[in-house]
Amino acid sequence: MATPTAADELSPVRERIVRAAVKLFAAKGFDGTTVQEIVTAAEVTKGALYHYYTAKEDLLYEIYRSLISIQMADLDRIIAEHADPADTVRAILVNLVETTAARVDETAVFVREMQKLDAECMTAFRAERRRYHETFRSVVEQAQATGRFSPTVSAETVVLIALGVVNQLPTWYRPDGPKSPDRLGNEIADFVLAGLGVGPSA
Template sequence: MPGATEQKIIDAAVRLFAAQGYDATSVQEIVAAAEVTKGALYHYFRAKDDLLFEIYRLLITSQSADMDRIIGLGLPAAETVREILVSLVVSTAERVDETAVFVRELQRLGEERMAEFRAERRRYHETFLAVIEKGQADGEFSSVVPADTVVRIAFGVVNQLPMWYRPDGAKPPAVLAREIADFVLAGLR
């Protein structure tokens, strides 16, 4: 977890990147919004794109840890799917600006960071896929829809949240998360 100063810088970057875009945001604007010096920013981040990567890294690290914790509980497949989806939707909705910034600015990552991003995302997908496949193999889920299609549909919905979800909207994250999990599980039964 970042320290207080580092978190202030990250939070300022998220707000500015979300409001005006990565290219339109200067390092000077970030340090002014964070109320730190340029030296403080460069102490934690070599360049502005390091901030972008850190926004993603913190989000995916938290989501992966939640998924690993849920799988470690050894619940039946349906409960595992429900818990993973609820956790993923809630964390995405609660951090919708971070998610939106990262999705919109993903192409800014260099080759090495893009490879790291893809590897962690693949691990998340493959772990969730294994839960669905096991549920299908054990007869808990229908096999009518292939597991990889279920994963693509579920994550496709989550990946689109930044496009339409509004924190001040009618549904709080927990309600939306339960509804999405119910939808996916209904398709698996």
């Protein structure tokens, strides 16, 4: 266990390759990026890349897996930590904005190129996404049922709106912009909670 190859740790070479791939895929798209460009940017050779990965598509898979596993773990943790639904929703949104802002390239690739995965990966990822979506929605639904949130708008629409902003975030978010991810997340949460009939902060 001296070598950090366990679990999620990537060997330095693998990590350099994936990092380069993410940046290039985000900038030029999956099909628009050549394997040669990736290996040049990663300062490795084609042989090295194909030593670690069996196909270009594996890189996509690696990117998605790391992104989704983080988000799902965060969601479960947040729901376990908070009792009040307004707190929960706020925490979910702030966390989502923060992790997305920290991984803009990954998210951009995810949003734009998801459908390029082969059928079985697609199904798996759709299932994960669905679980995220439905977990989020049930938080809203339960709070509506117990009268904490206004029931006028459908929970489905709320979730669609909330996830919509986050997925579009890579298009407009700039790390050097005036608003920190934390503030951005809270502003979005303010708005969403206002739409659910909850006043700003408790």
